[in-house]
Every structure is written in C-alpha cells, then in structure tokens.
Amino acid sequence: MGWHGPSTGSERAMQPVVRIGTRASALALWQATWVKTRLENLWPGITVELVPIRTSGDKIQEVSLARMGGKGLFVKEIEEALLAGTVDVAVHSMKDLPGELPPGLTISAIPEREDPRDMLITRHGETLAELPPGTRVGTSSLRRQAQLLALRPDLRVTMLRGNVDTRLRKQQEGVVDALILAVAGVKRLGITPQHSQVLDEQVFLPAIGQGALGIETRADDDIIALVRPLHHAETVVAVSAERAFLRRMGGSCRTPLAAKGTVARGMVHLDGLIASPDGASLIRRSLSGPVGVAEDVGVALAETLLAQGGRAVLAALEHGA
16 A cells, blocks of 8 residues: 555554665665665654666666666666556665656655765776776766766776676676776775775766765655655755756767766855767866756756857767767
8 A cells, every 4th residue: 555644643553664666786775775764763653665676777788878778777667666656665876867757756855965976996006097008997877988088088998787796896807907986886885995096076077966866756645745854955956956957958868968066155066067978079167056046057057068069069979970
C-alpha cells in the first residue's frame, strides 16, 4: 500500500511501509540507505524498504552513454516504478537526472551536498600536468573528456563504463593508466585511492548536480511531507541554478556541459561551460544574482554562453562536425 502520511497514536502500530526505488550499484545503495536511515530516525513509526531496480544504463556497459541516449537511462525504470506505484520514493544522483522530469513527478527534497569536485587517480601520484603524453585516462563523461583535452590535448581519453569499483579495478589491470571520478562517490563508499588529487573546480568544472542527491516522489503524494525535512536550502539554491542552466542550454546527451553554483551572503554565483567533445572549443562564463532568483541566474548564464559561441558548438554537434 505504501505510505499515506505520518502515523500517530494507534495508527502508528500499523507500521506504514515506505519503498525506496534505487539502482543496485554499491554507491546507489549507499545513498538510498543513507536516506532510509534518516527517514527512520525522523519518523520512528515507519518501516523503510529498499527496492533495487536495474536500469538500462546498468544493463548495457559496452556502449557509451552518449550513443545510448544519455544519463536519463540511469533513472527511467525507477521513475516508471514510481509512476506505477510500485515504489513510493526514488533516490537519484542529481547529475543523473535530465533537465525535465516526467509529468506527475517532482524532486521533493535535495539533501546537503557532498564535495562536488572531480578526482584524478594516477598510478604513481602524477598531477594532471605531469602525466606523460599519450597517457590513457578513463572516463565515461563527455564533460570530463572535453575539459581534459582542452587542458591536455596530448592525452588519450578511453571511454570507461562501470561502477566505481569496476573502474578502479580496470585501472589496476592496466586497461587505463589514470581515472577521473567524482569525489562524492569515492568518499561515500569510503574508498581512499593511493594516488589521487582533487581537481580545482576553477580549472575543471563539475557536472551539473554532482555531489547532490535528488529525492523524487509523485507530485501529488502525501509522502512529500515525509521527505521534506531532508531538504537543504543552500544546496537547493545552487542545484536549482545549475539545472535551470541545463534546461535552457537545451543540449543533447552528446553535449559536454558543466555548471557549479555557490551560495554566499544571499547571492548565488554560477559558473557554466559548453564545449566540443574534443575540447577544441570551450566557452566558460559566470554570473551572480540573489538566491531568490537562482533559476533566472541559470537561464541568463545559459543565454550568455549561447550568444558567445555556444550556439555554434551545438550546431556543430547536431551536424556531426
């Protein structure tokens, strides 16, 4: 039956069940368990169950995300379960969510963000500048590929799919020489790579929503009241600006885009970029505005990037140039 509002008194004895839909990877299960624990602490009268769901993005590992249709493949089946009522809540990495949600669904809570930056993992502790020409760097992200090649066009990018453990193992096996991973995922899993460095976001801009979790529900469901206490105001402002930027840019899954919002003293500062996959064209700009108009800041920054060369990058991508 799912959950139909906080229980009190004799109703609490019914032990309402909340079913959380999640991917089955170790990181996704960690994130869903984190939400489960907090909900159970907030609402002692409920039982929270995890419902692992294998998504299209998990099933097909040999093909790049861009060729498959993009990051929405990591959430499609979970959102279908949410709409069908077989789960009550979905927990996603915000960076996996497309700019537009399906009708009838909403993001009801965004908890406090983990470190949004990227991490370079190498064999011998080399920095990005110290990697020898021709070094094979593994990533499944066109955003990372574009920024990497813009900084170091002499490196070789190897598209590497799989979860964090799989990619680390492939590096150890010699499939690639170095990796770029999200700091948040590594920290959440409690992994401490021997040779790693965090990439300065002033040089290497993170993915939109990276490090943040999105708790998705049906838009008209009472369960929104259950998850709402997990909302973190500052993170919501920053991610809202980033996602407004994403929607206005209108790029496809083959468009390298990045954005990072920062909130301080009532203002949101947003950095954003669009690039060609080979890094030859990379346009990066920033804009600030009051937190109350965070989405407007995202839209305005996108308009600036589009006017200053972004449309040409999009046109080239659409025509296969």
